[in-house]
Structure formats: C-alpha cells, structure tokens
Amino acid sequence: MTRHIHIVKVHHLTLAFPTRKNPNPKPVLDDVDFGIRDGEILGLIGNSGCGKTMTSLAIAGLLPENAEITSGSIKFAGKNLLEMSPRERRSMLGKDIGMIFQEPSTALDPLMVIGKQLEEVLTAHKENVQTKEERHEAIKDMLELVGFKNAEEIMNRYPHQLSGGQRQRVLIAGAALLKPRLLICDEPTSSLDTVTTVSILELLKELCHNLHITILFISHDLSVVRGFCDRVMVMRDGKIVDRDTASDILTNPRNAFTAELLTNARLDTRILGFEPVKVDYTKDPVLTAKDITAGYGRTLFERGKNKDEKTDNKVLHDVSLKVYPNEIVGLIGGSGSGKTTLIRSLLGLLPHSGTVEIKSPRIGVIFQDPVSCLNPAHTIKWHMSEALEASGKANEIKGEGTYKERKAKALARITAALEICGLGEEHLMRHPNELSGGQRQRVAIAMCLIQDPSLIIADEPFSSLDASSSAELLKLMTDINREQHTAFLLITHNIHIVRQIAPRVIVMSDGRICEEGTTSDVLTNPQSEATSKLLDAERQIHVILPVNN
Amino acid sequence: MSLVKTKYRSPEASAFYTAGLILLGIVVLAFLISLFWTPYSPDATDASAKLLAPCIEHPFGTDNFGRDVLSRVMSASKYTIYISAAGVAIALVLGTVAGIPAGYFGGYIDKGIMLLGNSIMCFPGILLALVAVAVFGASVTNVIWALGLVFAPTFARVCRLGTMEIKELDYITHARVMGVKTYRIMGFHIFPNLVPQLLPATVIGLANMTLFESGMSYLGLGVQPPDASFGKMLSDSQAYIRVAPWLVIFPALMLVFYILGLYFISEGLRVNLAKGGKR
Numbered sequence: 001m002t003r004h005i006h007i008v009k010v011h012h013l014t015l016a017f018p019t020r021k022n023p024n025p026k027p028v029l030d031d032v033d034f035g036i037r038d039g040e041i042l043g044l045i046g047n048s049g050c051g052k053t054m055t056s057l058a059i060a061g062l063l064p065e066n067a068e069i070t071s072g073s074i075k076f077a078g079k080n081l082l083e084m085s086p087r088e089r090r091s092m093l094g095k096d097i098g099m100i101f102q103e104p105s106t107a108l109d110p111l112m113v114i115g116k117q118l119e120e121v122l123t124a125h126k127e128n129v130q131t132k133e134e135r136h137e138a139i140k141d142m143l144e145l146v147g148f149k150n151a152e153e154i155m156n157r158y159p160h161q162l163s164g165g166q167r168q169r170v171l172i173a174g175a176a177l178l179k180p181r182l183l184i185c186d187e188p189t190s191s192l193d194t195v196t197t198v199s200i201l202e203l204l205k206e207l208c209h210n211l212h213i214t215i216l217f218i219s220h221d222l223s224v225v226r227g228f229c230d231r232v233m234v235m236r237d238g239k240i241v242d243r244d245t246a247s248d249i250l251t252n253p254r255n256a257f258t259a260e261l262l263t264n265a266r267l268d269t270r271i272l273g274f275e276p277v278k279v280d281y282t283k284d285p286v287l288t289a290k291d292i293t294a295g296y297g298r299t300l301f302e303r304g305k306n307k308d309e310k311t312d313n314k315v316l317h318d319v320s321l322k323v324y325p326n327e328i329v330g331l332i333g334g335s336g337s338g339k340t341t342l343i344r345s346l347l348g349l350l351p352h353s354g355t356v357e358i359k360s361p362r363i364g365v366i367f368q369d370p371v372s373c374l375n376p377a378h379t380i381k382w383h384m385s386e387a388l389e390a391s392g393k394a395n396e397i398k399g400e401g402t403y404k405e406r407k408a409k410a411l412a413r414i415t416a417a418l419e420i421c422g423l424g425e426e427h428l429m430r431h432p433n434e435l436s437g438g439q440r441q442r443v444a445i446a447m448c449l450i451q452d453p454s455l456i457i458a459d460e461p462f463s464s465l466d467a468s469s470s471a472e473l474l475k476l477m478t479d480i481n482r483e484q485h486t487a488f489l490l491i492t493h494n495i496h497i498v499r500q501i502a503p504r505v506i507v508m509s510d511g512r513i514c515e516e517g518t519t520s521d522v523l524t525n526p527q528s529e530a531t532s533k534l535l536d537a538e539r540q541i542h543v544i545l546p547v548n549n
Numbered sequence: 550m551s552l553v554k555t556k557y558r559s560p561e562a563s564a565f566y567t568a569g570l571i572l573l574g575i576v577v578l579a580f581l582i583s584l585f586w587t588p589y590s591p592d593a594t595d596a597s598a599k600l601l602a603p604c605i606e607h608p609f610g611t612d613n614f615g616r617d618v619l620s621r622v623m624s625a626s627k628y629t630i631y632i633s634a635a636g637v638a639i640a641l642v643l644g645t646v647a648g649i650p651a652g653y654f655g656g657y658i659d660k661g662i663m664l665l666g667n668s669i670m671c672f673p674g675i676l677l678a679l680v681a682v683a684v685f686g687a688s689v690t691n692v693i694w695a696l697g698l699v700f701a702p703t704f705a706r707v708c709r710l711g712t713m714e715i716k717e718l719d720y721i722t723h724a725r726v727m728g729v730k731t732y733r734i735m736g737f738h739i740f741p742n743l744v745p746q747l748l749p750a751t752v753i754g755l756a757n758m759t760l761f762e763s764g765m766s767y768l769g770l771g772v773q774p775p776d777a778s779f780g781k782m783l784s785d786s787q788a789y790i791r792v793a794p795w796l797v798i799f800p801a802l803m804l805v806f807y808i809l810g811l812y813f814i815s816e817g818l819r820v821n822l823a824k825g826g827k828r
Contacts, residue, residue, distance in 0.1 A: 347726050365726045367719040375720045377741030386737070390729040444723070451727060 006035035007182055007214050008059060013072035015054060028054050030238040036182065041208055041215040043229030043246060045222060047466040048437060051238040052218045056184045060097050061089040095125055098175035102187040104167035108159040114170055115139060115155030121177050138177065146173045146203055164335060165196035169203065176207055184216045189224055190463065193335045193493040194537040201228050220466035222265040226250050234258045264471035279503060285322040286359045286454045286487050292319045294345045294352035315341040316511045323455060328481055328488045330498030330519065332534060333508035339491045343457050362391055364448025364456035368463055370440040374432035380443055381428040384414040384450060391451035417450040421476060438469030445476065449484065457489045462497060474501065495538050499523055507531045562821040569813030576626050576807040583623035591616065591624040592775045600793045610795040612786065622799050625777040629807065632693055633758040637751060639697025644704025649735045651705065652712030666702035674699040675764055682770045692771050696758055707750050711743045745822055752815035756808045763804060779804045
C-alpha cells in the first residue's frame with residue numbers, strides 16, 4: 001500500500017441541510033479544510049452543535065439523507081471519496097475506516113453474544129476468507145489485545161453482562177479487528193467514569209502505536225485531549241478556527257475562542273466569579289438519611305440459579321448522610337458505586353429500609369440526560385405551570401381577583417423563575433426540541449426553583465454538556481445557592497468540579513460511604529483506597545499517557 | 550446525533566398522502582352532498598324502472614325495486630362513516646383508559662387488564678360482534694358498541710407498550726418527584742407522547758372497522774332496511790350480479806376507495822414518522 005503524508009485530506013468542504021422552503025441555509029460545515037497525517041492522533045474539539053460529528057460522518061460517508069455537500073472534496077489515501085459509488089464506500093467502512101460511538105450501551109445487539117457480534121464484522125467483509133477456527137482465534141487475540149484476560153469467557157457473554165467500560169472495549173476490538181487505517185472516535189469516553197476513561201485512552205494510544213492506526217478523536221472534554229492527542233483542531237460554528245500541536249494549543253492558545261474554551265474547561269472559581277459558600281453546620285440539616293439499605297429484586301433467572309440465597313441484590317448498605325441548609329455537597333464515586341440508587345431511594349422512587357427526613361415539602365432534582373429531562377409534547381410554559389401547580393404554590397394565588405389576574409400572577413412567577421435561570425420570555429412558547437442541551441437543563445432547574453425547594457439533587461448534570469454550557473450551568477448553580485439559599489447534593493464523577501464548588505464531599509464505593517469530610521481534606525489526604533484510585537485516574541488524564549512498548 | 554432541525558417530509562410520504570386524500574375525498578364528498586341533496590330519495594321505489602342499466606337519468610343504474618343506486622350509494626356512505634368513526638372513538642377511549650394504567654402500574658393491574666384484552670382478542674372479532682348483536686338486537690347503536698369493544702384491545706396494547714417505554718424517561722420521574730398526581734401524569738404527561746403511535750393505529754382501525762361493518766351488514770345484522778350501507782347493498786344485490794352488475798360494482802368501488810384511502814394515509818403517517826419523527 002502506498003504511503004501518503006495525509007491519510008485523509010478534507011478540501012474546502014461545505015455542507016448544508018437545504019429544505020424546500022429554504023434552499024440556501026446557513027452551512028453546517030463552512031469551508032472546512034484539514035488533513036489527518038498518517039499515524040497521528042488528531043483531536044477535534046468544540047462546543048456541541050459546532051459540526052464535529054458532521055465532519056466525522058462526512059469522512060465515514062454516513063451523512064443523513066437530507067444533508068448536501070455543496071462544495072469541496074474528501075480524499076482518503078489519494079482517492080476522492082465523494083466520487084465513489086455507495087457500494088464502494090460501504091466496503092471501505094470497517095476495512096479502511098473504523099468508527100466508535102459515544103454510547104456503548106446501544107451500539108451492541110442485546111440478543112447476540114459478544115463473540116458472534118465480532119464474527120459478524122469479519123464475515124461482512126468477504127475478502128477475509130477465513131475458516132471458523134481462524135475467525136475465532138482472531139477475535140480471541142483481539143479481545144486479549146484490548147485488555148480482556150478471560151477472552152473466551154467474554155465471547156460467550158451478552159452485552160448486558162458487561163460494564164460500560166467493557167462494552168466500549170468490545171467496540172474498540174470490533175473496530176480494530178479489520179485493522180482499519182483510520183479510526184474515528186466520536187466522544188468515546190464521555191459516558192464513562194474517570195477510571196475507565198483513563199484505561200480506554202491508554203488502550204487507544206497502544207492500538208495507535210502497535211497496529212499503526214490513525215485516530216480522529218472528537219471530544220468536548222479538553223482535559224482528555226490534552227494528554228492524548230498529537231495535534232488539536234478547534235471548531236466553531238462549522239469553521240476550524242484554530243489548529244496546533246496539542247501541547248501548544250492547550251497551554252498557549254493564540255485564538256480568543258480557544259482561550260475561552262480553556263477557561264471554561266478549567267472551571268476556575270476566581271475567573272468565573274464564584275464565591276465560596278458559607279455553611280452554618282449548627283443548623284438542622286435539610287436532609288437526614290439514616291441506614292438506607294436498598295437494592296433491586298432478583299430476576300427470575302437469578303432466583304432459579306441460586307435458590308439457597310433468599311435475599312435480593314443489595315446495592316446500598318447502611319448509608320447515612322446529612323445535607324445542611326445552604327450547602328453544596330459533592331457525592332463522588334466510580335460507576336456502579338450506588339450513587340444513582342442512593343438518590344432514587346432519597347427521592348422515594350425505590351423501596352428501601354432506613355429513614356429519610358426532609359425538612360421541606362419538596363426536593364428538586366436534575367437529571368443527567370438533557371434530551372429526556374423535558375416532555376417533548378409540551379411547551380416550556382406548560383412545564384413551568386405544571387411544576388407550579390404540582391407544588392401547591394398555585395393555591396396561594398387562587399381566590400385572589402379574577403381568572404385573568406390569577407393567570408397573570410402565575411405567569412409572572414414563571415417568568416421570574418426562568419429569568420433567574422437566564423432564560424427569557426421568548427422561550428416560553430418553545431418546545432424542548434427547539435432548545436440546546438444546556439438550555440434544557442436550565443429549564444429543569446427553573447422547574448425546581450418555582451417549587452421553592454430547600455434542596456436540589458443534581459445527578460451528573462454536566463456529563464453530557466460541553467465545556468461552555470457546563471461552566472454556565474455551574475455558575476447558575478452557585479448563584480442559586482448563594483441567592484436563594486438552596487442546598488445542592490451534586491452527584492458527579494468529575495472531581496475537578498467538586499473541588500471548585502463543594503465545601504464538603506462524600507465518597508461512595510460498593511454501596512457504602514467510604515469517606516466523608518471537607519473537600520480539601522479528602523482530596524489532598526485521601527484515607528480510603530477508592531478515593532485515591534479516583535484521584536490517580538484524574539491525575540493520569542492530565543499528564544501525557546505513557547506507552548508500554 | 551445531528552442538531553440540525555429541519556421540517557423534512559419525504560416525497561414518498563407526500564405521494565401516499567395525496568393518493569389517500571383523493572380516494573377518501575371522493576367518499577367524504579359523496580357523504581357531505583348526501584346530507585343536503587340526493588338525485589332521488591334513496592328509499593323511493595319506482596316499479597317502472599327496475600334494474601335499469603346506468604343511463605343519463607340514473608348514472609349508476611337502479612336496483613330490483615327501482616331505487617336509484619347513486620342516491621343509495623351516497624346515503625350509504627353516511628352510515629359507513631358514522632359507524633366506523635363512532636366505533637373507533639369508543640375503541641380509542643376504552644383502549645387508552647385501560648392501556649395507559651396497565652403500562653404505568655404494571656404488576657397485577659397490568660396482568661388483569663391484559664388478560665381481559667387478550668381474551669377478547671383470541672376470539673375472532675366478527676364472531677364476538679355477531680354474538681353481541683344477536684343478544685342485544687340488531688341496531689346501528691349496538692353494532693357500534695360491539696365493534697368498539699372488539700377493537701379496544703388493539704388500542705390498549707399500543708398504549709400499554711408506549712407507556713412502558715415512556716414511564717422510564719427522566720421527565721416522568723421528574724414529574725413524580727415534583728409531586729404531580731398519578732392521573733395527571735398518565736393523562737397530561739404520557740398521553741400526548743402516545744399520539745404519534747396512536748394516529749396510524751386509529752386510521753387502520755377506521756378501515757378495519759368499515760370492513761367489519763360491511764361484513765355484518767352483509768349478514769343482515771348491521772344497518773336495517775330500508776336504510777342503506779355498502780355491505781347491505783352488496784348482500785342485497787348478490788342475486789342480480791349476472792343481470793345487473795352495476796348493483797355490485799358501485800358500492801364495492803366506494804368501499805374500496807374509502808378503505809384504500811385510509812390505508813394510504815396510515816402508510817404515509819408511518820413512513821413520515823419512521824423517517825422524520827425521531828427526536
């Protein structure tokens with residue numbers, strides 16, 4: 001195979017979504033021009049909606065039907081991809097261009113064992129005529145290469161029997177099986193916790209060196225890009241605004257937008273203007289939970305398997321915690337440590353033993369996924385009035401004046417709550433799909449605020465937002481904390497955020513609270529193994545990852 | 550994946566909509582005109598004009614009593630549309646009211662409701678409707694109720710499945726945490742999200758209901774003489790099919806137009822929802 005300096009050369013690519021009403025819309029990609037050098041790891045960063053994913057889809061030939069490339073060309077190893085027939089392009093997928101997506105839980109067929117799914121990759125490309133035994137051997141070797149010690153066992157498992165990190169490894173193995181020359185990774189780590197992220201990045205770096213795979217790495221997490229990529233490009237509104245080597249761009253940015261991204265990613269309290277909150281620990285706590293033990297019922301299959309054990313699967317064991325008024329408490333821990341089960345128990349959504357005492361009639365909650373946090377069938381105004389209605393606050397307005405006056409009063413409350421969250425009256429009549437992820441999270445917060453809770457529980461609100469939206473949301477949360485005196489219980493796997501805004505932190509591991517104390521104490525002088533593991537992982541992301549060969 | 554929002558309707562769906570609306574339009578137009586005017590009275594017999602072939606005075610011909618077929622076809626469309634719409638409305642209400650709680654609560658409530666629904670479904674629908682009409686007497690109202698009951702489990706299943714999927718989403722959990730009452734969650738938070746799934750089911754239900762009604766009228770258990778319905782006209786004319794084929798052709802054509810129109814529209818809805826309906 002001939003060698004090219006640039007394995008992919010994207011030449012002045014412009015892409016738009018024309019419709020019958022608007023034949024010349026604003027392009028999604030505007031004159032994008034770059035090359036991926038053979039054997040490098042190229043990072044592509046930018047806020048959500050800036051065209052990162054569209055760029056990768058254009059290279060892979062997986063653009064949506066209604067997208068139209070208006071000008072430019074994409075060359076892969078010297079061949080123009082846009083002039084090829086769909087059949088030729090499809091045969092290139094997997095063999096020459098591999099792809100890994102963000103969500104490992106939906107990328108595998110739940111009804112097929114891992115070995116079978118990986119075999120599918122090999123049989124789909126007919127030129128690899130191999131016997132069944134050879135295929136089996138190849139899959140086993142690849143699974144071992146991506147770090148499974150029990151490859152034979154993994155091959156006979158179903159996707160639901162693997163953790164998120166393991167699934168992502170299987171996907172990487174699937175993509176690497178055909179030894180593609182280019183591997184496109186679209187946010188492969190954003191749904192994983194820090195420890196798993198580090199191991200996945202190490203694996204990708206190893207693959208890059210050992211199998212000589214070029215990687216296009218798309219991310220909105222700058223801390224990941226910092227140690228991992230050779231070169232980095234910054235995108236904004238469909239244009240590439242900055243490009244440089246990774247170490248230069250992230251320590252010494254020349255473009256104003258890159259600098260802004262970096263500041264947002266650093267989440268520095270001084271630059272963003274946060275003030276540390278003062279908490280009075282002598283007051284009665286807003287939330288007291290004692291000896292919570294909870295779990296999920298066993299499936300019929302598990303019951304049949306171990307008949308002797310009578311108990312259900314316990315996820316939480318005797319968890320006790322307190323949240324004081326006006327306080328931000330960080331709750332950290334790796335995936336599967338029981339954080340989400342804990343908040344489900346606190347909210348009363350899961351049967352549990354132990355007591356939960358809450359001092360206010362309502363607690364607010366914000367969820368991780370901005371896509372499903374709002375009802376797609378209704379407008380923002382409906383959401384807000386529904387929250388007002390449900391809290392019983394609407395009754396205060398009732399009985400005063402005419403119907404029209406009451407309506408106006410309710411509307412005034414709604415706009416006031418939205419205003420605190422940085423949204424205006426123009427958003428009232430919009431539907432959730434007309435808002436960005438960050439805006440939707442703000443509406444969710446506004447819905448909590450209108451109920452006037454003394455505590456808001458936030459379950460990983462940042463993990464699917466880009467750096468700029470995260471910074472804004474974080475600022476909003478601290479503002480609310482300061483001005484409305486609302487306490488926050490912040491569940492996250494991002495230790496950096498906790499360090500910045502939470503004075504007190506709780507560390508969970510295996511369904512137990514293993515450490516609790518002021519943030520500075522816990523994070524500088526960790527007492528438990530789980531905490532030090534989390535801290536190690538966070539540190540590793542920031543330094544250049546070593547390659548073991 | 551893509552953050553680009555476009556109102557995108559595939560040309561395939563547009564073609565289905567156009568064809569469906571034209572076919573359905575013919576029947577609906579006949580129905581609307583029949584409310585005010587028919588060429589002759591649909592029940593008026595004329596002994597001197599029995600079994601006339603289509604001519605200028607009687608464009609669709611006349612039947613064995615000398616009644617004008619065009620007038621009868623027009624007035625028959627009234628019963629067909631009335632019975633199918635009212636039957637689907639009953640089935641839709643019953644199905645939704647039973648299906649959403651079944652999906653939302655699960656457990657014994659779900660098992661009980663679905664057992665009832667499945668036991669209705671495991672009998673051939675037409676048989677059940679026939680029994681109901683035989684017991685309660687043959688009248689248009691009874692036919693509507695019988696068909697509504699027979700069709701309700703189909704809608705209940707659609708609602709139950711959709712609800713099971715939606716109730717796991719964050720916005721429903723959020724509503725529960727906010728303290729929204731359960732009936733409100735089912736009615737105002739879940740139901741509007743089921744509409745995209747219920748719409749094609751409703752249109753298909755209309756078409757199937759029409760076929761059932763025609764079948765029952767054909768067997769003499771639906772619309773009673775002298776009123777006309779498509780099925781009734783077909784059954785009355787079967788003795789004359791050789792001497793006066795127009796007696797069969799015109800009501801059958803109208804029936805085909807109505808059902809085919811509805812199927813095309815539901816197909817268009819399906820194509821459109823599958824392609825552009827993803828959020």
